Amino acid sequence: MSAKPWGGVFDGATDPRVEKFTESVSFDHRLYAQDVRGSIAHANMLAAVGVLTPVEAKQISVGLEEIGGEIAAGTFAFRQDLEDVHMNIERALIDRIGDVGRKLHTGRSRxxxxxxxxxxxxxxxxxxxxxxxxxxxxxxxxxxxxxxxxxxxxxxxxxxxxxxxxxxxxxxxxxxxxxxxxxxxxxxxxxxxxxxxxxxxxxxxxxxxxxxxxxxxxxxxxxxxxxxxxxxxxxxxxxxxxxxxxxxxxxxxxxxxxxxxxxxxxxxxxxxxxxxxxxxxxxxxxxxxxxxxxxxxxxxxxxxxxxxxxxxxxxxxxxxxxxxxxxxxxxxxxxxxxxxxxxxxxxxxxxxxxxxxxxRLEHGYLDATTLMEYLIGHGVPQRSAHEIIGRLVASAMKQRMPLAELPLAEFQQAHSALDEKVFNVLGVEHAIAAFQSVGSTAPPKVAEQVASWRNHLGC
Structure with a gap:
């Protein structure tokens, strides 16, 4: 029998450089456990349809499990000339149980x-x-x-x-x-x-x-x-x-x-x-x-x-x-x-x-958008509110202070809706508390999400 599983039609040896170039066992040996599982299932099916006897299927299964155990233990010697993990396992099986092992590949291809x-x-x-x-x-x-x-x-x-x-x-x-x-x-x-x-x-x-x-x-x-x-x-x-x-x-x-x-x-x-x-x-x-x-x-x-x-x-x-x-x-x-x-x-x-x-939380005017939406809540169109708050931010930047430190008079000059209640939405603590939408950083919404994730992940 040829050393190659496909060698019957060939009348000469493979160039060793080709064997080295085409081999994959150096990396596909990682598939050995899956190859053993798949081959055992295939053998049991061949027995069920009458291609193998139950005794032959058992011989194959036992042989494959032994080979898989040796590979897992690191005692199995892979051969480069057999190309891949599949042919290495099959050849080892044939060497152990003889012609019964040659029946395993019936009805399948590599x-x-x-x-x-x-x-x-x-x-x-x-x-x-x-x-x-x-x-x-x-x-x-x-x-x-x-x-x-x-x-x-x-x-x-x-x-x-x-x-x-x-x-x-x-x-x-x-x-x-x-x-x-x-x-x-x-x-x-x-x-x-x-x-x-x-x-x-x-x-x-x-x-x-x-x-x-x-x-x-x-x-x-x-x-x-x-x-x-x-x-x-x-x-x-x-x-x-x-x-x-x-x-x-x-x-x-x-x-x-x-x-x-x-x-x-x-x-x-x-x-x-x-x-x-x-x-x-x-x-x-x-x-x-x-x-x-x-x-x-x-x-x-x-x-x-x-x-x-x-x-x-x-x-x-x-x-x-x-x-x-x-x-x-x-x-x-x-x-x-x-x-x-x-x-x-x-x-x-x-x-x-x-x-x-x-x-440093008050750096960067993190509350500006909340202030803009406060104005929107008082009937000011979004684009207008955006411009008004932008001017207030520019003023605060020039004075090197947060929005919450601007005098009330400056807010009222910017828009009449910005009365003393404006300070209830300024600063990061107030800005966080103002959020409402689903999916936002609103504390109650976040708490709900935390509870949901804890339940989902069991932690």
Missing amino acids: NDQVSTDFRLWIRDTIDQIDALLTDLQRAFVQRCGRDEGVILPGYTHLQRAQPVLANHYWLAYCEKLQRDRSRLADCRGRVNQLPLGTAALAGTTIAIDRQMVADSLGFEGVVANSLDSSSDRDFAIEFAFVLTMIAEHLSTWAEEWILWSTCEFNFLQLPQAYCTGSSIMPQKINPDVLELTRGKTARVVGNLQALLVLVKGLPLAYNRDLQEDKERVFDSADTVSACLELAAAVVAGAELNREAISS
């Missing part, structure tokens, strides 16, 4: 076998990343008890805009992460369709039971078209996109907290366990975990772009180009998982510099 294993791996990884996202959400929600009532300056264009509760800020990231979890769930539904049994591209003449395999492996259904199944990598690219969105959200958070931890902002003290120092400057406490979280987003974005380019010109059905998909997906999943694991710890361990924040 094309649908690879796709099945990859879908199983992505499905498992989606569940793991969803758990990490949940942990990060819990870390933000658990901050809400510690930071109850703390007011922060909210920014647009990186300029101070309006006051917001710290808890409102933490829950903003819970919302982003929840959308990431929703995208993962949607992706999982499309991943969770069984391709096994569509064979190379046209299906098989053997009367297999694909639904039985789907049920055994927990797939929601079977891929309907064999040509589509052989060529499809939508599921992998969609997963890479969802990972990219998660990385983008983490990068935004990291950038913000890097700024907040500077002397210039002085909003936040990062936990030193997640910082590093300088080799020359003894005073430095550098936010390296946050910087690398921001930086590693670039590789996740790059992996998505590589996958999109990979499939852009491929004809139906399978092409060997598709071997290049796994390293990109593996790398993105590993990178995002590592970032998420550290993110939850950083969020839990950071401390707001409350005195520093509070001492």
